[in-house]
Every structure is written in structure tokens, then in C-alpha cells.
Amino acid sequence: MVTHTGRAGAPGAAGRLTPDAAARGSARRLNEPRPALVETGVGGAPLRVNRREVALLREEWRVVDRWWTEEPLSRCYFELVLESGENVVVFRDQELGSWFTQRA
Amino acid sequence: MIACIVIPGFELRAALREQPARALQPAALAPEPGREPLLGPVTAAAEDAGVRPGMRLSEALATCPSLVLVETDPATVELEWEKLLRRLEDVGFAVEPVEPGCLYFETAGVERLYGGVEPALKRALAAVGPAWDARAGAAERRFAALAAASVARPGQGLIVSDRPAREFLAPLPLSLLPLERERYEQLEELGVRRIGQLAGLPGGAVAERLGPDGRRAWSLARGEDENGAVRPRRPVERVAERLEFPEAVANEVTLRRGLAVLVERLLARDERAGRPPRKLALTARLVGGGSWRRTVTLREPTAELPRLRAAVAPKLAELPAPVTSLRLELVELADSVGHQLELVAEGAERAGRLREGLRQVRASIGAGGVSTLVEVSPWSRIPDARALLVPRDD
Numbered sequence: 001m002v003t004h005t006g007r008a009g010a011p012g013a014a015g016r017l018t019p020d021a022a023a024r025g026s027a028r029r030l031n032e033p034r035p036a037l038v039e040t041g042v043g044g045a046p047l048r049v050n051r052r053e054v055a056l057l058r059e060e061w062r063v064v065d066r067w068w069t070e071e072p073l074s075r076c077y078f079e080l081v082l083e084s085g086e087n088v089v090v091f092r093d094q095e096l097g098s099w100f101t102q103r104a
Numbered sequence: 105m106i107a108c109i110v111i112p113g114f115e116l117r118a119a120l121r122e123q124p125a126r127a128l129q130p131a132a133l134a135p136e137p138g139r140e141p142l143l144g145p146v147t148a149a150a151e152d153a154g155v156r157p158g159m160r161l162s163e164a165l166a167t168c169p170s171l172v173l174v175e176t177d178p179a180t181v182e183l184e185w186e187k188l189l190r191r192l193e194d195v196g197f198a199v200e201p202v203e204p205g206c207l208y209f210e211t212a213g214v215e216r217l218y219g220g221v222e223p224a225l226k227r228a229l230a231a232v233g234p235a236w237d238a239r240a241g242a243a244e245r246r247f248a249a250l251a252a253a254s255v256a257r258p259g260q261g262l263i264v265s266d267r268p269a270r271e272f273l274a275p276l277p278l279s280l281l282p283l284e285r286e287r288y289e290q291l292e293e294l295g296v297r298r299i300g301q302l303a304g305l306p307g308g309a310v311a312e313r314l315g316p317d318g319r320r321a322w323s324l325a326r327g328e329d330e331n332g333a334v335r336p337r338r339p340v341e342r343v344a345e346r347l348e349f350p351e352a353v354a355n356e357v358t359l360r361r362g363l364a365v366l367v368e369r370l371l372a373r374d375e376r377a378g379r380p381p382r383k384l385a386l387t388a389r390l391v392g393g394g395s396w397r398r399t400v401t402l403r404e405p406t407a408e409l410p411r412l413r414a415a416v417a418p419k420l421a422e423l424p425a426p427v428t429s430l431r432l433e434l435v436e437l438a439d440s441v442g443h444q445l446e447l448v449a450e451g452a453e454r455a456g457r458l459r460e461g462l463r464q465v466r467a468s469i470g471a472g473g474v475s476t477l478v479e480v481s482p483w484s485r486i487p488d489a490r491a492l493l494v495p496r497d498d
Contacts, residue, residue, distance in 0.1 A: 027493060027494045031490070055306060081308045081312045103487060
């Protein structure tokens with residue numbers, strides 16, 4: 001079992017935001033990814049998200065974009081149902097090797 | 105304890121009050137015009153012939169060619185239901201009607217009057233009357249009371265008191281749970297046929313497969329009913345005006361004129377005591393038998409004739425057939441008799457308040473504290489690229 005933690009503010013090009021961006025009056029993205037603590041199984045699928053057990057893996061998809069730019073984006077998304085019944089979406093940023101949660 | 109009274113097929117029973125002989129024949133409530141052709145409740149004779157409620161009309165007629173279709177009669181249903189509620193209220197039960205054929209009441213207020221829960225249920229069933237084949241159930245929670253009433257025999261009261269609700273519910277059929285038809289089918293395909301089987305499944309898996317309704321049904325199956333206390337209705341004085349047409353009328357202009365007369369007459373009634381109507385019901389008796397009913401709840405109670413006409417008249421366009429009579433009823437009146445007018449237009453005041461609120465947020469959080477949501481590429485596969493928050497400093 002492997003544990004990964006995302007680093008704040010660095011989920012690929014789409015989420016690149018400096019903390020004082022809002023203070024400067026510039027626009028910022030809605031639904032920014034948030035770092036997550038994810039434990040995965042042998043196949044790479046999440047088993048625990050933020051220390052909560054995963055009950056079910058609903059869907060999994062991959063987004064590869066902006067590969068022609070300086071800031072390519074490559075994410076593996078997982079839509080999960082936790083034991084509590086809560087639906088969550090997490091992704092692994094392939095460029096950074098970190099995990100994030102996000103509303104899809 | 106919470107008690108529940110259930111009358112299966114109330115709409116059909118009400119529609120057959122005038123023709124009791126039909127109740128002994130294979131008969132079913134016809135689908136409403138314009139809706140999916142699915143049967144409503146059916147008589148015992150129809151059930152013996154293989155016809156089931158919710159069956160497709162074509163399938164039912166193929167199964168039982170002698171099946172008689174009874175026209176829906178919402179006006180009679182409403183009338184009979186109201187009479188039944190009043191009979192219960194007259195003997196001391198503060199009832200909360202859910203829909204025609206299902207109501208709840210608290211037994212706490214009447215237990216001492218009648219000498220316990222069981223005599224109270226008997227009294228309630230007697231007040232309903234033997235003709236309706238009512239069943240009663242009582243339990244600590246609403247769903248358990250409903251389930252008990254649903255499995256009781258006609259005229260019987262079933263009390264769930266000496267064992268946990270979950271244990272009582274476990275062997276009961278899944279159809280008692282408030283789920284859509286497809287959900288039952290999904291569960292049956294999975295081999296889940298009893299409430300106890302559903303309660304034994306993990307909550308996360310049920311929520312995933314059946315959605316929020318499934319999750320709620322799962323909680324109910326486990327005896328966890330969050331919908332607690334009974335909220336009895338406030339008995340109201342029904343005020344109504346009726347207009348009989350000498351012949352069937354389909355012309356909307358005539359109907360609108362008739363409605364205007366009814367509104368005028370209704371507003372002139374003393375029982376209103378100056379209070380403006382909040383909710384009205386328009387009922388029509390249709391030329392081919394059966395009836396039609398629509399209710400209108402006003403956004404703001406008013407006793408102004410043009411506004412009432414404008415609120416109710418559009419419903420006339422939904423009439424499925426020519427009518428022989430039109431009836432307008434005051435279902436609910438507002439508590440106040442006056443209406444305070446505004447000195448300043450509502451919109452301007454709201455905008456001013458909003459500006460002031462935003463100014464205060466900016467002052468406490470600083471620049472960038474208030475933003476506008478701007479959609480940039482809502483179709484994007486990247487969730488955080490779909491919209492931007494643009495700070496507003498105006």
C-alpha cells in the first residue's frame with residue numbers, strides 16, 4: 001500500500017494560483033483542486049481518502065491536455081463512494097506525482 | 105406513539121360510492137387523461153382476475169376483457185376525504201393528512217380519553233366507518249406505523265410496541281418503502297425482496313446504486329426515521345361557491361365569465377371576515393362523468409378581484425372535457441386582514457441593502473473579498489478550467 005499527499009497550490013497548470021492572487025484583484029479559478037491524503041492499492045486505485053475508507057470505485061478517467069505547452073496537464077481521476085456514503089472525486093497529477101480532491 | 109390510518113385504493117373507493125355494485129365487479133381506476141396509461145387502484149374482483157395496480161391499460165384489458173374502467177373523480181375524493189378527516193377531528197384526533205387514504209395522528213393526546221392506544225385505534229377506525237376498510241397501525245416512528253397499518257387486516261389496529269422497529273420491519277415486503285417502480289425492480293433483480301434484506305446491505309453501496317431516495321429507504325428499513333413529530337392540520341371552515349351550467353360548456357370565454365362570477369360571490373362571503381384568500385381550489389364536473397380539480401396557491405394573499413381571476417383563470421385551459429358545473433373553494437385564508445404597502449419600491453431597497461452588505465464584506469476581508477462567477481469554458485474536461493471568480497470592487 002502506498003500513501004501520497006498532494007502539495008498545496010501545484011496541481012498542474014489549471015490550478016496554478018499564487019495565494020495573493022485574489023488580493024491583487026486578479027481573477028482566480030473556481031473549484032481549485034485541494035491536496036488530499038490518498039492511500040492506494042497495488043493497482044493504483046485509492047483505498048482510503050483523507051483517512052476515510054473507500055466503499056466503491058464508481059468511475060475512473062484520464063485527462064491529458066496542454067501537452068504542447070510548457071505546462072502540460074495529465075491527471076488520473078477517480079470517482080469514489082466513501083463508507084460514509086459521501087461521493088468524492090480525487091485525481092493523481094501525473095506530472096507532480098501528487099493527489100488532489102476536486103468537485104468534478 | 106404515532107398512529108397511522110391507511111385506506112388502500114381510496115380514490116377508487118370514493119369514485120365507486122355512487123355505484124356500489126361496481127365494487128364487486130372487476131374494476132379499476134382509469135388513467136388520467138394526458139398521463140401515462142397506467143391503471144390506478146383495482147377492486148378485489150379485478151385482482152382475482154390477474155389485474156394489478158400500475159399495470160399498463162392494454163395489458164390489463166388483455167388479461168381481463170370484462171374490466172370496467174372507472175373515471176377519476178378528484179372532487180368526490182376531496183369531499184369524502186374531508187368528511188372523513190372531520191369525523192376523526194370531531195372525536196378528538198388531531199390528524200395530519202398525507203394524501204387521500206393515508207393520515208397520521210399522535211396517540212398521546214387521546215390515550216387517557218379512550219383508555220390506551222388500542223381503544224384509541226378502535227375509536228379512530230369506528231370514526232372512519234366500516235365502508236372504507238381502513239387499517240390502523242401505531243409505533244414509535246412514522247414509517248413503522250405506516251408499515252403496521254399497511255399489513256393490518258381491514259378494520260384491525262396493529263401496535264408495534266414490544267420489539268424494535270427494525271425487527272418488525274425485517275420480514276415485510278419491500279413495496280412498503282417509498283421508492284420508484286424501477287428501484288423495486290432493480291432490487292428484485294438483485295434478490296432483495298424483504299425490508300430486512302435491504303437493511304442488511306452497506307449504506308454506501310445502497311447510496312451508490314439507488315441514489316438519495318435509496319439511501320433514505322435504507323435508513324427507513326433500519327428503523328431510522330428522521331421525519332419525526334406529527335404536524336396536525338388546522339381545521340378550516342370551507343367556503344365554496346358553485347355555478348351550474350344549463351348545458352355542457354367548453355368555451356373558455358364562457359368559463360372565464362363563470363369563474364369571475366364565482367370569485368365575486370366568494371369574496372362577498374361573510375365567513376371570510378375580511379381575510380384575503382391564500383389558497384383556492386377550482387373544481388369542475390365533467391360532461392362524461394368524473395370530475396376535475398386544480399388548486400392555486402397565491403404567492404401573496406389577496407382579495408383583489410382582478411388578481412384572483414388572473415391567478416385562477418389559466419387553469420381553465422387544462423380542462424380535459426366540457427363541464428356541467430364549476431365550483432370555487434377557499435381552501436386557506438391568510439391570518440391578517442390588512443396589507444402594509446411600502447413607501448419605497450421593494451427592488452430599490454433590496455439593491456441598496458445588497459450594496460451595503462457587499463461594502464461591509466469588502467471592509468472586513470479586504471480587496472478581492474467579493475467576486476462574480478464568470479463561466480469561461482463550462483464544457484471543459486478540466487473542472488477547474490470551467491469558471492473564474494472575478495473580484496468586484498464596484
